[in-house]
Amino acid sequence: MNILEIGELSVRIAGSHILQGVTFGVAPHGVTALLGRNGVGKTTTLKAVLGLLPPKAELAGDVRLAGAPITRQPTHRLVRDGLGYVPEDRGVFGGLTVAENLRLAERPGGDPDYNRVYGLFPELHRRGRQRAGTLSGGQQQMLAIGRVLLNPNRLLLIDEPTKGLAPKVVSEVAAALHAVAQVVPMLLVEQNLAVVRRLAQDAVVIANGRVAYTGRANDLLDYTEKTKALLGVGKGEHA
Amino acid sequence: MSTVVLLTLTGLGLAALYFLVASGLALVFGLADVLNFAHGLFLSVGAYGTWWASDHLPGAGPSGWGFVLAVVFGVVCGTVVAALVELVLIRPLYRRTIEQVLVTVGLSLAGVALLQASWGSDPKPYPRPQWTQQLTSIAGARVPNDRFLLIGAAVAVLAGLLAFLKYTRIGLVIRAGVEDRSMVTALGIDVRRAFTLVFAIGGAAAALAGALGGVYAGSISPTGGSSLLIFGFIVVVIGGMGSVTGAAYAAVAVGLLQQFVNYNWSGLGDICVVALLAVVLLVRPQGITGKVATS
Amino acid sequence: MTTQTAQPTQAAAAPARRRVPWARFGPLVVLVVFLALPYCGLKIPGVFDSPVNKPGTLQLLALCLVFGALAMGYDLLFGRTGMLSFGHALYFAAGVYGTDMLVTKAGYGLWTAILLAVVGTATLAALLGAIALRTGGIAFAMVTLAFAQVAAITIGRNPGGATGGEEGLPMATERVPGYLVGVANTVNLYWLAVGVVVITVLVVHAIADSPAGRVLAAVRDDERRVGVLGLDPYRYRLFAFTVAGGLAGLAGAMYALLIGGATPHIAASDQTLTLLVMVVLGGPGTRWGPLIGGFLFTYLDYRLVALGDSDAVAGLPGVLRGPLSQPLFILGTVFILAVYFFPGGLAGLRTRLGPLARWIPERR
Numbered sequence: 001m002n003i004l005e006i007g008e009l010s011v012r013i014a015g016s017h018i019l020q021g022v023t024f025g026v027a028p029h030g031v032t033a034l035l036g037r038n039g040v041g042k043t044t045t046l047k048a049v050l051g052l053l054p055p056k057a058e059l060a061g062d063v064r065l066a067g068a069p070i071t072r073q074p075t076h077r078l079v080r081d082g083l084g085y086v087p088e089d090r091g092v093f094g095g096l097t098v099a100e101n102l103r104l105a106e107r108p109g110g111d112p113d114y115n116r117v118y119g120l121f122p123e124l125h126r127r128g129r130q131r132a133g134t135l136s137g138g139q140q141q142m143l144a145i146g147r148v149l150l151n152p153n154r155l156l157l158i159d160e161p162t163k164g165l166a167p168k169v170v171s172e173v174a175a176a177l178h179a180v181a182q183v184v185p186m187l188l189v190e191q192n193l194a195v196v197r198r199l200a201q202d203a204v205v206i207a208n209g210r211v212a213y214t215g216r217a218n219d220l221l222d223y224t225e226k227t228k229a230l231l232g233v234g235k236g237e238h239a
Numbered sequence: 240m241s242t243v244v245l246l247t248l249t250g251l252g253l254a255a256l257y258f259l260v261a262s263g264l265a266l267v268f269g270l271a272d273v274l275n276f277a278h279g280l281f282l283s284v285g286a287y288g289t290w291w292a293s294d295h296l297p298g299a300g301p302s303g304w305g306f307v308l309a310v311v312f313g314v315v316c317g318t319v320v321a322a323l324v325e326l327v328l329i330r331p332l333y334r335r336t337i338e339q340v341l342v343t344v345g346l347s348l349a350g351v352a353l354l355q356a357s358w359g360s361d362p363k364p365y366p367r368p369q370w371t372q373q374l375t376s377i378a379g380a381r382v383p384n385d386r387f388l389l390i391g392a393a394v395a396v397l398a399g400l401l402a403f404l405k406y407t408r409i410g411l412v413i414r415a416g417v418e419d420r421s422m423v424t425a426l427g428i429d430v431r432r433a434f435t436l437v438f439a440i441g442g443a444a445a446a447l448a449g450a451l452g453g454v455y456a457g458s459i460s461p462t463g464g465s466s467l468l469i470f471g472f473i474v475v476v477i478g479g480m481g482s483v484t485g486a487a488y489a490a491v492a493v494g495l496l497q498q499f500v501n502y503n504w505s506g507l508g509d510i511c512v513v514a515l516l517a518v519v520l521l522v523r524p525q526g527i528t529g530k531v532a533t534s
Numbered sequence: 535m536t537t538q539t540a541q542p543t544q545a546a547a548a549p550a551r552r553r554v555p556w557a558r559f560g561p562l563v564v565l566v567v568f569l570a571l572p573y574c575g576l577k578i579p580g581v582f583d584s585p586v587n588k589p590g591t592l593q594l595l596a597l598c599l600v601f602g603a604l605a606m607g608y609d610l611l612f613g614r615t616g617m618l619s620f621g622h623a624l625y626f627a628a629g630v631y632g633t634d635m636l637v638t639k640a641g642y643g644l645w646t647a648i649l650l651a652v653v654g655t656a657t658l659a660a661l662l663g664a665i666a667l668r669t670g671g672i673a674f675a676m677v678t679l680a681f682a683q684v685a686a687i688t689i690g691r692n693p694g695g696a697t698g699g700e701e702g703l704p705m706a707t708e709r710v711p712g713y714l715v716g717v718a719n720t721v722n723l724y725w726l727a728v729g730v731v732v733i734t735v736l737v738v739h740a741i742a743d744s745p746a747g748r749v750l751a752a753v754r755d756d757e758r759r760v761g762v763l764g765l766d767p768y769r770y771r772l773f774a775f776t777v778a779g780g781l782a783g784l785a786g787a788m789y790a791l792l793i794g795g796a797t798p799h800i801a802a803s804d805q806t807l808t809l810l811v812m813v814v815l816g817g818p819g820t821r822w823g824p825l826i827g828g829f830l831f832t833y834l835d836y837r838l839v840a841l842g843d844s845d846a847v848a849g850l851p852g853v854l855r856g857p858l859s860q861p862l863f864i865l866g867t868v869f870i871l872a873v874y875f876f877p878g879g880l881a882g883l884r885t886r887l888g889p890l891a892r893w894i895p896e897r898r
Binding site for chain 3 (some may be wrong): 248268270271274276328331332336338340341342344345347348350351352355356357402413465466469472473474476480497499505507509510512513516517
């Protein structure tokens with residue numbers, strides 16, 4: 001059974017019909033990439049799943065986490081139930097230190113897995129007392145991912161983790177995500193097709209408010225014409 | 240020279256009052272995005288609560304430890320009212336900012352009317368402990384002690400708030416929530432509980448401002464909360480919403496400016512304060528520190 | 535290709551809203567009724583103390599009309615452009631005090647004074663708005679409040695004896711045309727008030743129906759779209775702010791005439807708050823909601839005072855009697871309830887009336 005099932009998801013914000021019946025599933029292992037041109041609604045899809053859309057957004061459709069419907073639930077409850085989120089802008093609290101950012105993610109009565117986090121990102125341990133706002137983009141990304149990994153997750157929703165990062169840092173982040181993906185399934189929004197090729201086994205493409213392709217990621221990326229038509233670019237480029 | 244000292248200390252006393260009002264507003268706005276008009280009501284509840292207690296509460300009185308008890312009673316009243324307001328009226332409108340503001344507006348109107356109905360609209364003489372009316376000589380200036388009371392209270396509240404925000408878990412949640420509320424929920428934390436706490440803290444600070452402000456002014460009236468509230472708003476905008484330290488700096492700037500200017504040209508001080516507000520907004524819309532002051 | 539797509543859209547546009555004829559003329563009918571009121575000696579017991587054509591009732595009606603107009607102007611800001619201003623009373627007071635001071639202290643003739651006051655108020659709005667609109671949302675609300683508060687304080691301090699301080703400034707009647715002075719001429723003031731309402735309605739509706747009005751609505755709903763179109767939201771907001779200020783000045787001038795002077799409480803922050811209540815109760819952004827809201831609120835505010843003094847309330851136990859004798863308590867509570875249960879105000883009740891709704895024009 002898919003860990004996440006999205007059925008006929010429709011989202012309307014301020015008169016703009018962004019998603020018009022999106023349907024796809026996320027496998028319980030590995031990485032599923034969510035692709036599409038800029039502005040097509042990938043981030044909106046993630047936010048809809050999490051309940052993070054603005055109050056005046058109109059939502060319709062069905063979202064199920066491991067079979068259980070989650071559309072009415074408040075965000076914090078979903079996250080506690082195992083839905084981890086790394087947003088597009090990283091969501092790191094600039095005014096807090098790195099250690100405080102991590103501490104925030106701790107749960108009362110929970111057992112935060114600092115070993116895993118510091119093992120993957122030793123920088124975070126070294127820079128514990130540094131204000132997160134002064135970290136580089138790559139370091140902030142590691143912090144954002146590390147924060148989410150402190151707790152057990154059933155599914156990770158990750159939005160453009162390599163955006164704006166230098167190639168070397170992109171590699172590091174991709175390597176970290178690869179390691180994480182061995183243990184937790186991931187729905188990954190990504191524009192960098194090289195990263196997608198490295199990490200993802202499945203791909204879902206959104207175009208014109210609907211799903212235009214679901215299937216193996218490699219099948220999509222190997223066919224340049226198909227990729228160009230759906231994403232507007234060729235092999236290995238950024239979408 | 241002694242005039243300067245006098246004006247500085249009295250200006251700081253005024254700043255203390257403004258800070259007490261503004262600190263709660265800054266946090267409530269920073270965290271919950273609520274423009275709380277009912278804050279003036281919490282002020283009045285604190286003032287009237289203390290006033291009532293000094294006459295009717297056993298053990299409380301107009302001076303000495305009895306007065307302290309009366310003030311504590313006033314502050315507790317303000318805190319309880321604030322928490323109730325948040326739970327009953329504000330929370331059901333979670334994320335509906337305009338409606339929340341409207342409700343606090345309605346509450347402020349109804350609340351003032353209720354106070355007028357209960358105790359009349361005339362100012363009531365307020366208990367002032369003897370020692371607050373005495374003067375202390377500092378560098379040739381003779382300063383009424385009530386200013387020191389205010390300054391001491393404000394400093395204590397400031398220190399307490401900063402410690403609370405820095406060292407407690409819920410303080411951490413509040414600091415993060417002021418920066419990015421939805422991200423805090425995306426970490427699995429129910430921010431709404433922090434809202435009630437922040438409202439309660441704001442209510443307590445406002446009630447204290449009301450209680451001590453009564454000592455400063457010598458009397459209280461149902462509408463007394465409003466003008467103090469407006470200066471609280473000014474301080475919050477100048478200092479940066481969501482920032483307690485910003486509110487402190489801004490309060491000092493406003494209090495001193497108002498005092499010094501009013502001394503030389505009566506009435507101009509208030510206009511200068513608003514001019515300061517205008518200047519800050521034109522130069523740096525997000526205030527001295529803190530959040531960008533737009534919706 | 536193009537002809538094929540044109541047809542479906544045409545077909546879709548064909549069934550236009552069928553509007554019942556009399557509903558369209560409703561507002562005109564109401565206007566005629568109001569104009570005719572001074573000619574009939576209709577008695578409505580409970581609603582008015584004296585017959586409709588008597589000065590006392592006409593004065594009350596005129597007052598309700600003035601505040602209705604003020605609320606409509608305020609709605610241009612709040613309901614149509616989404617700006618929450620807590621300092622609108624400032625411009626109202628500028629109109630009141632401006633007219634009063636120009637007539638009483640500076641010796642201008644009435645009509646000149648009114649013209650100067652309205653233009654002056656609009657200019658003031660443009661200046662202050664230019665600063666305040668540097669922020670938005672809640673900060674904007676606080677800044678407008680601060681400006682208004684300073685004005686209120688300044689008025690109270692009576693600089694140079696110009697404003698009359700706490701006691702207010704009665705208008706010198708020498709420069710006011712004879713037909714507007716005296717109890718017997720209340721009817722003329724009444725008609726003037728109707729005129730003010732008509733002007734305000736025409737201005738607000740003209741703006742709302744124009745392309746500028748659509749931009750204002752866009753600024754309210756989705757500001758990014760406005761920027762994308764190459765338009766500057768700041769300018770449109772400033773425009774709305776200035777016009778609303780001018781209209782408030784006009785209402786203020788009328789108020790000064792009606793009351794015979796100026797008093798400081800109209801500049802208080804409470805005044806803007808009650809304006810907000812009027813607009814929300816009537817229905818923000820709707821065609822007639824704010825006017826009705828302003829009218830009704832003023833009437834209720836006045837009437838509830840009488841109710842509070844009445845025997846019915848005096849008989850209630852103390853705990854109830856106190857609060858109920860304060861109109862603002864009742865109105866404030868009603869307002870809070872309205873925010874919860876009737877967010878669209880009176881005009882929004884339309885949607886709750888089901889089949890009856892067809893008979894009421896839905897124009898925004």
